[in-house]
Amino acid sequence: MNILKNKKAIIGISAAMVVFAAIIILITGFDGIDSDKIEGTEYAQLTYAPNVPQTIERDHPTKVIVKLETIQVTGRLADGVNYNFWTFGGKVPGEMIRVREGDEVEFHLENSPLCNVPHSIDLHAVSGPGGGAVASQTIPGHSSVFTFKAEHAGLYVYHCATQPVPLHIANGMYGLIYVQPKRNLPAADQEYYIMQSEFYTNGNYGDQGLQDFSLDKALAENPTYVVFNGAVGALTGDNAIHAKVGQTIRLFVGNIGPNLTSSFHIIGVVFNKVYLFGGTEVTQKNVQTVNIPAGGAAVVDFKVDVPGTFAIVDHSIFRAFNKGAVGSLVVTGEQNKDIFSGKQQDNLFYGSNLDKEVQTSTIQSVSDNSSSSGSIEDIIAAGKKVFSTTCFACHQLDAKGVPNLFPPLAGSDFLNANKERAIGIVLHGKNGPVTVNGKNFNNVMPPQPLNDDQIAAVLTYVYHSFGNSGKTVTKDEVAKIRSQKQVSLK
Amino acid sequence: MNFRILNIVILIFAITAGSLAQFKSELEIHSKKILISCGYYVPLFKDDGESSKFFVKSFYLDSKPVSNGEFLEFVKAKPQWRKSKVKRIFADANYLRKWKGDLQLGKDVKAEDPVCNVSWFAANAYCRWAGKRLPTVNEWEYAYSKNFFNHKNELNSGNSFYEWTFDFNRINFQASSVCGGAGASANDPKNYSAFLRFSFRNSLKANYCLNDLGFSCVADSNKIPSEVIYSENY
Numbered sequence: 001m002n003i004l005k006n007k008k009a010i011i012g013i014s015a016a017m018v019v020f021a022a023i024i025i026l027i028t029g030f031d032g033i034d035s036d037k038i039e040g041t042e043y044a045q046l047t048y049a050p051n052v053p054q055t056i057e058r059d060h061p062t063k064v065i066v067k068l069e070t071i072q073v074t075g076r077l078a079d080g081v082n083y084n085f086w087t088f089g090g091k092v093p094g095e096m097i098r099v100r101e102g103d104e105v106e107f108h109l110e111n112s113p114l115c116n117v118p119h120s121i122d123l124h125a126v127s128g129p130g131g132g133a134v135a136s137q138t139i140p141g142h143s144s145v146f147t148f149k150a151e152h153a154g155l156y157v158y159h160c161a162t163q164p165v166p167l168h169i170a171n172g173m174y175g176l177i178y179v180q181p182k183r184n185l186p187a188a189d190q191e192y193y194i195m196q197s198e199f200y201t202n203g204n205y206g207d208q209g210l211q212d213f214s215l216d217k218a219l220a221e222n223p224t225y226v227v228f229n230g231a232v233g234a235l236t237g238d239n240a241i242h243a244k245v246g247q248t249i250r251l252f253v254g255n256i257g258p259n260l261t262s263s264f265h266i267i268g269v270v271f272n273k274v275y276l277f278g279g280t281e282v283t284q285k286n287v288q289t290v291n292i293p294a295g296g297a298a299v300v301d302f303k304v305d306v307p308g309t310f311a312i313v314d315h316s317i318f319r320a321f322n323k324g325a326v327g328s329l330v331v332t333g334e335q336n337k338d339i340f341s342g343k344q345q346d347n348l349f350y351g352s353n354l355d356k357e358v359q360t361s362t363i364q365s366v367s368d369n370s371s372s373s374g375s376i377e378d379i380i381a382a383g384k385k386v387f388s389t390t391c392f393a394c395h396q397l398d399a400k401g402v403p404n405l406f407p408p409l410a411g412s413d414f415l416n417a418n419k420e421r422a423i424g425i426v427l428h429g430k431n432g433p434v435t436v437n438g439k440n441f442n443n444v445m446p447p448q449p450l451n452d453d454q455i456a457a458v459l460t461y462v463y464h465s466f467g468n469s470g471k472t473v474t475k476d477e478v479a480k481i482r483s484q485k486q487v488s489l490k
Numbered sequence: 491m492n493f494r495i496l497n498i499v500i501l502i503f504a505i506t507a508g509s510l511a512q513f514k515s516e517l518e519i520h521s522k523k524i525l526i527s528c529g530y531y532v533p534l535f536k537d538d539g540e541s542s543k544f545f546v547k548s549f550y551l552d553s554k555p556v557s558n559g560e561f562l563e564f565v566k567a568k569p570q571w572r573k574s575k576v577k578r579i580f581a582d583a584n585y586l587r588k589w590k591g592d593l594q595l596g597k598d599v600k601a602e603d604p605v606c607n608v609s610w611f612a613a614n615a616y617c618r619w620a621g622k623r624l625p626t627v628n629e630w631e632y633a634y635s636k637n638f639f640n641h642k643n644e645l646n647s648g649n650s651f652y653e654w655t656f657d658f659n660r661i662n663f664q665a666s667s668v669c670g671g672a673g674a675s676a677n678d679p680k681n682y683s684a685f686l687r688f689s690f691r692n693s694l695k696a697n698y699c700l701n702d703l704g705f706s707c708v709a710d711s712n713k714i715p716s717e718v719i720y721s722e723n724y
Contacts, residue, residue: 113584116650116702117686118693139693140700141584162693164685215682 035060038104043067046095049229050241052191052252053098056180061102064150068095070119070138070160070173071112077199077225078232078324080208085230086119086160086171092230093195094158094175096252101153101182106145107132113141119168120144122161124295125177127151133161153181155278155297157254166258170200170218172230174256176297181280188250188301190243194235196255196262196292196314196325198223205323221259226319228312228327235312235327243304245333250301254278257294264298265289265315266329268308275299289315304331305339348429348446376460376472383461386454391462394445399466405443407436410466419459419471423481426455452478522553524638525711531632532677534684542677546632548711551625555653555704556616558589559601561608564616566593571612581609584699604651604704610696613654613705622707624656627691629708631684650686654705658691 041063045053068088075092077083088094099105111119118139122131126148129135135146159165160173176193200218201211205225217224228235235241243249255262265288274290276283278297290298304310312327313320320326335342374382388397394406401408409415414436415422429447433440450458452475459473528548565572572592576585587607590596608616610624617623625633630653633639678684694703 113701116652118690137693139690139698140702142698163689164682167682167686215680219680 036102037061038063041065044097044099044105046089046097047193048089048091048095049093049195050192050235050239052096052178052193055184055187055191056098056100058100061100061104063104063106064099065106065108066097066099067108067110068097068121069110069112070115072115074210076231077201077211077227078206081201081203081206081232082210083199083201084171084210086115086117086168086173088121088158088160088173088175092172092174093193093197093254093256094173096175096193097158097177098180099150099177100180101150103150103179104147105150106147107136108143108145109136109138110143111138111140115140117168118162119160119173120162121158123148123156123158123177125150125152125154125156125158125179130161131158137162150179153179153280155179155252155254155275155299157256157295157297159256159295166218167213169256169258170198170213172197174254176252176254178252185250185275185280185299185301187248189247190241191250191252192241194228194251194253194312194327195230196226196228196253196264197230198258198260199225199227201225218258223260223319223323226260226314226323226325228325232324237328240309240328240330242330242332245305245307245331245336246303248301248303249329250299252278252297252299253290253292254297255292255294259294260314260316260319261294262292263289263315264292264300265313266302267311267313269302269304269310269329271300271302273301275301304329306336307331307333348444351449379457379472380461380464382454383457383459384465386450386458387461390448390450391458399462401436403439404441407434407439407441409462409468411468412436415462416469416471419463419473419477420481422459423455423473423478426450426459427478427482452482523550523709524553525549526551526629526633526636526638529632529636531628531635533628533631534677534681534688544628544632546628549625549629550709550711551629551633551638552622552707555604555651555706556613557602558595558599558605561586561605561616562593562595562601564619568615568619571615576612578697580611580697582697582699584701585609585612587699587701606701606704607699608654608704609699610654610658610694612699614656616705617707620707622709624654624705625708626657627655627660630655630706631687650690650702652687652690652700652703654703655691658694 038061042065044064044066046066046068047053069090070086070088071090072084072086073090074082074084085092107121107123109119109121118137120130120133120136120138122133124131126132128148132146132148136144138144156177156179158175158177160168162168174195174197176195200214200222201207201224202214202217203209203211203224211224214224225232229239233239253262253264255264271287271290272285273282274284274287275281276290276298277293278299287300290300292298308331310329310331311320312329314325387399391399391409395401395409396406399408399410401410407414414434425445426448430445433442435441448455455478456473456475460471463469463471463473526546526549528546530543531546532543569575570577573586573589574592584607586605588596588599590599595601614624694700
């Protein structure tokens with residue numbers, strides 16, 4: 001009996017173990033995440049911004065060899081402006097590195113013999129002293145090798161960490177390393193690499209020629225330039241990034257500072273998913289602006305459903321407008337009017353609450369003086385005030401107008417021929433071609449936000465001046481025309 | 491105080507010169523020596539327990555870094571320091587890299603220009619041969635702070651020239667101050683030019699031979715006539 005019982009128990013336990021193992025295999029093996037064993041060796045693909053190394057398709061970790069050369073180069077910071085950049089790989093930002101979570105990364109830092117200072121690298125993806133900085137201190141004409149395990153998936157900044165560190169960063173020594181998660185993010189159609197940074201020069205923004213580093217501006221955290229991908233215009237025009245309507249676009253965005261936090265934004269785009277701080281989880285959906293700290297990163301995914309050029313900016317907006325922090329995303333493809341119509345109407349607008357404005361504005365005093373009970377001199381005086389605050393801007397103080405633009409009121413056949421028409425034009429404006437004293441004009445006169453007293457006064461003033469016919473316009477005449485729904489302006 | 495009086499310029503006479511010709515050539519290639527009068531110097535960094543300022547004794551500093559021509563005399567006299575003979579533990583493969591041969595400078599290397607691509611061991615051996623020594627970091631920085639060197643450290647222009655010091659790796663600068671931490675322990679965190687020099691020295695090993703790295707010699711001043719020893723800091 002005992003033996004039989006034991007047998008049953010053993011069979012039961014064995015069956016349970018088989019089921020358990022099957023479940024484990026199902027969970028792990030199904031996604032292809034079946035190995036943590038390092039297999040093989042390969043060289044990392046490195047890309048210059050805005051390009052991103054291709055997705056790693058491997059389902060196992062490997063030994064990845066990364067070689068980065070530090071070199072000092074004189075290059076373009078803006079049109080006609082040069083700077084002695086210190087770089088990883090000869091450009092700012094440095095080459096982007098992509099490895100897979102679990103990879104063993106053998107890192108070679110090669111300091112060009114043409115450099116005149118030592119360099120090193122601190123990769124924020126590295127767990128270890130200085131992120132590799134101590135192990136990679138390298139004098140010109142030497143190279144250093146160290147190895148680290150890419151333990152933590154995510155997007156990380158790297159930078160030079162040789163003293164004085166702020167100077168090495170300010171001169172251009174930074175880039176991004178992406179540790180692709182074992183379970184990769186959903187595929188995107190386009191991936192791009194953008195790095196924001198500041199430059200501090202002794203000269204002002206746009207001052208021509210080779211510019212020196214300004215320690216004073218750096219200490220004051222007052223950059224001369226704030227740029228994407230190392231220079232003004234490095235992400236616009238021929239350097240713009242591209243996508244097609246409906247594609248999923250993924251941006252790997254870093255900000256090195258060295259001082260400022262970025263308010264990363266694309267005008268006319270909502271980020272569908274944000275992996276804040278470059279982590280591996282979607283932290284928020286439908287985000288307008290992403291904060292990226294100095295020495296930090298973010299991954300953003302979005303779709304653009306209509307064609308056009310979309311400005312990439314630091315929405316700390318003076319940096320975009322005055323210091324260079326602008327890029328372009330050019331999207332091509334079919335228009336979709338349901339998503340965005342484009343401009344449907346172009347109308348004139350004269351402000352809201354007209355009546356209220358008229359009654360409470362300074363014109364009130366004019367109105368008081370121009371009441372119909374006043375003498376003709378009072379009315380003309382009030383009309384002159386209206387003319388010299390409203391009409392003169394186009395028709396000029398001498399009422400002679402501006403040739404080809406604004407018709408004259410002085411000695412105007414058009415004005416003198418028809419008083420009612422003149423009242424109607426002041427009330428409702430005039431749009432399109434008109435011939436005055438034999439000259440053709442084609443422009444827009446907006447309706448004037450004046451009350452009946454004011455219109456009567458100003459027209460009376462104009463008719464009594466400038467060699468005109470001397471007609472008088474009353475408040476009642478204005479009121480009568482105002483009350484007519486349709487006024488012929490012909 | 492008046493430096494023109496204090497920093498008396500004295501010519502080195504080649505006491506051991508054998509012939510008149512040799513004497514002449516040494517006159518041409520040897521630099522003048524300058525008395526750096528004693529004083530206090532505040533280092534950028536100090537080790538724990540050290541005082542924040544150092545007293546630097548008076549010493550003689552050569553007015554120019556050692557030249558290719560001077561170094562050629564040295565390797566003529568000391569064959570073990572010739573390009574083809576030197577041991578790798580004393581000088582790496584870049585030793586006298588721009589020289590054409592053991593005793594030939596080559597057309598791109600001027601005799602009067604500072605010698606570069608020399609290791610600490612070689613620089614130290616030269617100094618001993620010349621009856622002098624390498625300056626300490628404190629002596630070098632003290633003299634630099636008093637504008638006794640022509641070469642400047644521009645913060646990013648790329649025209650730097652560095653010099654060996656006897657105790658170049660005395661302060662363990664990087665290990666104690668990775669990344670942003672360095673500023674906090676420095677006496678003057680805005681002295682970026684000094685940071686560059688300390689950082690450079692700290693990345694060196696004694697057999698390294700670099701393009702922008704040469705050296706100057708100093709000598710103790712105890713043979714100086716007593717009347718010229720003076721300092722405002724005494």
